Amino acid sequence: MDKPLGADKDMGQPGMDISGYGGLGPQVGNGEPWMPEAEPGHGVPDKAAVEGQKAALENIKQVGQTAVPAPEISRIHCVSIVGQVEGHILLPPRNKTTKYEHIIPQLVAVEQSPEIQGVLLILNTVGGDIEAGLAIAEMIKGLSKPSVSLVLGGGHSIGAPIAVAADYSFIAESATITVHPIRLTGLVVGVPQTYEYLDKMQDRVVRFIVENSSIAEEQLRELMFRTGDLMRDIGTVLIGREAVRVGLINEVGGVAQALAKLEEMIDARAAEGRPDHPPPPTVWPLIPQQAEGFPRHGNLPGPGGGAQ
Amino acid sequence: MMWTIIPPEVVWEGVEERPKDLMELSWQGVQVLVEPMQFGQGRIVKILSTDPRDFLRPELAPGSVVDLLPNE
Numbered sequence: 001m002d003k004p005l006g007a008d009k010d011m012g013q014p015g016m017d018i019s020g021y022g023g024l025g026p027q028v029g030n031g032e033p034w035m036p037e038a039e040p041g042h043g044v045p046d047k048a049a050v051e052g053q054k055a056a057l058e059n060i061k062q063v064g065q066t067a068v069p070a071p072e073i074s075r076i077h078c079v080s081i082v083g084q085v086e087g088h089i090l091l092p093p094r095n096k097t098t099k100y101e102h103i104i105p106q107l108v109a110v111e112q113s114p115e116i117q118g119v120l121l122i123l124n125t126v127g128g129d130i131e132a133g134l135a136i137a138e139m140i141k142g143l144s145k146p147s148v149s150l151v152l153g154g155g156h157s158i159g160a161p162i163a164v165a166a167d168y169s170f171i172a173e174s175a176t177i178t179v180h181p182i183r184l185t186g187l188v189v190g191v192p193q194t195y196e197y198l199d200k201m202q203d204r205v206v207r208f209i210v211e212n213s214s215i216a217e218e219q220l221r222e223l224m225f226r227t228g229d230l231m232r233d234i235g236t237v238l239i240g241r242e243a244v245r246v247g248l249i250n251e252v253g254g255v256a257q258a259l260a261k262l263e264e265m266i267d268a269r270a271a272e273g274r275p276d277h278p279p280p281p282t283v284w285p286l287i288p289q290q291a292e293g294f295p296r297h298g299n300l301p302g303p304g305g306g307a308q
Numbered sequence: 309m310m311w312t313i314i315p316p317e318v319v320w321e322g323v324e325e326r327p328k329d330l331m332e333l334s335w336q337g338v339q340v341l342v343e344p345m346q347f348g349q350g351r352i353v354k355i356l357s358t359d360p361r362d363f364l365r366p367e368l369a370p371g372s373v374v375d376l377l378p379n380e
Binding site for chain 2: 091095
């Protein structure tokens with residue numbers, strides 16, 4: 001923008017009320033103090049709006065997340081994977097954690113909801129529990145609705161499988177993914193089987209990443225076990241386009257590209273005419289309540305109910 | 309099994325502290341696990357309900373503060 005503020009030709013036209021607009025700071029042209037947009041004649045901002053803002057602020061403060069978009073507003077559900085992916089042990093309160101016991105049912109709700117049509121996954125994680133991370137990754141992979149991931153900051157360790165689990169993945173130019181081997185810490189039983197167990201855990205992760213991205217297994221293992229890249233440790237740090245070059249991530253981009261891609265995928269899916277509710281496996285007979293809305297418990301057919 | 313770039317001694321710092329007392333209760337018909345706070349408020353620890361829709365409610369997200377006492 002090389003134009004000075006207010007140079008827009010629509011601004012300041014006769015009869016146009018610009019008070020409260022234009023981002024001119026505390027004072028606007030007419031000398032009145034700037035006030036938040038208020039109902040005409042009231043002088044007090046809309047109570048519901050203030051409550052909503054307060055709730056959103058509280059949410060950011062408490063869980064580091066903005067409110068989940070209400071289904072009637074957005075057809076996209078945003079899931080953020082932050083801090084440590086918490087596993088079966090509650091981590092000490094100093095850790096910021098992503099709780100799988102909350103994310104997993106949330107993704108179930110996303111799959112079932114007729115309003116939500118796509119998932120945007122935002123990652124800024126340092127890794128965490130392998131089983132919990134793989135559980136989240138498998139849930140995202142298993143969604144019938146389109147999903148796009150965006151790595152911002154970092155998507156380290158178990159963050160990598162979560163990032164590639166989405167149908168399409170983005171990474172910010174400055175974001176990094178640390179690819180390094182898993183390890184056992186603490187008291188370890190020193191038997192050969194311990195090594196085999198560790199190797200199996202490693203294989204699970206490597207296989208998931210290879211199956212869900214275009215990186216070759218040999219290259220992933222080479223990056224993982226490379227020495228000399230990380231100071232006194234094994235592994236590689238991939239920054240932005242390096243992660244794209246090795247085939248781990250699809251594209252370098254930001255939130256605009258990620259959202260555009262997701263919208264495009266949602267529209268393509270709608271054009272294909274795929275139902276938002278794929279018919280359930282034939283275990284339960286399809287009954288009208290299940291087909292149309294969101295099934296509540298108790299909607300499942302009772303004894304003798306429903307036609308086979 | 310943890311796989312993270314944060315050193316284990318940092319991750320596990322303070323793990324031996326006494327866990328907080330939690331309460332299981334029904335808040336507006338939704339079964340939740342709550343950490344009681346002052347002034348009749350509580351912080352949601354997790355949702356115990358089995359209705360997936362409850363997990364989409366931002367006011368029930370872990371960490372949000374709810375009033376535990378009836379309003380009127």
